[in-house]
Amino acid sequence: MKPWPYPLWLAHRGAGKLAPENTLAAFRLGAGFGFRAFECDVKLSRDGEAFLLHDDTLERTTSGSGSPDSQDWSELARLDAGGWHSPAYAAEPLPRFAQIAAFCQANGCALNVEIKPCPGEEARTGAAVAREAARLWAGTLPPLLSSFKPEALAAARDAEPALPRALLLDELWDDWPEVAESLGVVAIVTNWRLMDRALIERLHGRGWRALVYTVNDADVAERLVADGIDGIITDAVDRLGPQEGRRP
Ligand code: G3P
Numbered sequence: 188m189k190p191w192p193y194p195l196w197l198a199h200r201g202a203g204k205l206a207p208e209n210t211l212a213a214f215r216l217g218a219g220f221g222f223r224a225f226e227c228d229v230k231l232s233r234d235g236e237a238f239l240l241h242d243d244t245l246e247r248t249t250s251g252s253g254s255p256d257s258q259d260w261s262e263l264a265r266l267d268a269g270g271w272h273s274p275a276y277a278a279e280p281l282p283r284f285a286q287i288a289a290f291c292q293a294n295g296c297a298l299n300v301e302i303k304p305c306p307g308e309e310a311r312t313g314a315a316v317a318r319e320a321a322r323l324w325a326g327t328l329p330p331l332l333s334s335f336k337p338e339a340l341a342a343a344r345d346a347e348p349a350l351p352r353a354l355l356l357d358e359l360w361d362d363w364p365e366v367a368e369s370l371g372v373v374a375i376v377t378n379w380r381l382m383d384r385a386l387i388e389r390l391h392g393r394g395w396r397a398l399v400y401t402v403n404d405a406d407v408a409e410r411l412v413a414d415g416i417d418g419i420i421t422d423a424v425d426r427l428g429p430q431e432g433r434r435p
């Protein structure tokens with residue numbers, strides 16, 4: 188297998204349990220706990236701005252409503268993406284993808300960008316996020332682009348073939364190895380419940396790295412590390428991670 192440049196531990200949604208998910212505040216919090224790699228969800232506004240948001244709608248994590256792909260960035264930029272979490276984070280804005288790139292580069296942090304398209308936006312989002320990532324990270328360690336949506340990864344591959352890609356799996360559907368092969372992935376990222384030593388060895392045998400989400404239990408993490416896992420995405424940034432002394 189080729190050398191793997193990414194840290195073992197990744198903070199999920201930018202450490203988005205103790206701070207509002209997918210905001211710069213969450214990245215700051217995760218970095219404060221020693222994390223040097225993050226996962227976040229990226230989608231597009233109507234006018235094509237790449238920004239961080241998990242859901243297909245704005246209600247749960249912002250002061251807005253409706254679908255983000257039917258609003259321009261100038262409208263989305265005014266929303267409160269922190270007050271839903273706790274008063275201390277009120278008025279925290281939705282971050283542009285470019286701001287997260289700047290934060291990661293300034294702090295020596297790696298990034299796993301989950302391409303999280305609004306429904307029907309798979310190809311447009313995959314291509315745009317890849318192009319923006321290539322521009323923002325030119326000459327530095329690129330982010331790992333991942334997605335549950337093969338169509339988004341195919342568009343990312345066609346737009347920027349040199350960027351590393353990973354297929355996300357919440358279940359091992361029938362022809363996932365063939366799809367992963369055709370997408371030219373470097374890694375498979377599964378729900379941790381699917382991952383065991385046999386699967387890790389199978390992935391490694393095909394030259395793919397093995398990562399998992401979202402591990403918040405120390406015993407599970409320890410078992411996966413013993414099995415040879417390459418990356419662990421966690422919410423539990425105060426209990427698990429690089430400061431725990433497992434490996435940087
Ligand atoms: O990228 C791994 C993980 O974030 C996938 O699940 O729903 O938290 O985006 P979700």
Ligand code: MG
Nearest residue numbers: 226227228301
């Ligand atoms: Mg995600």
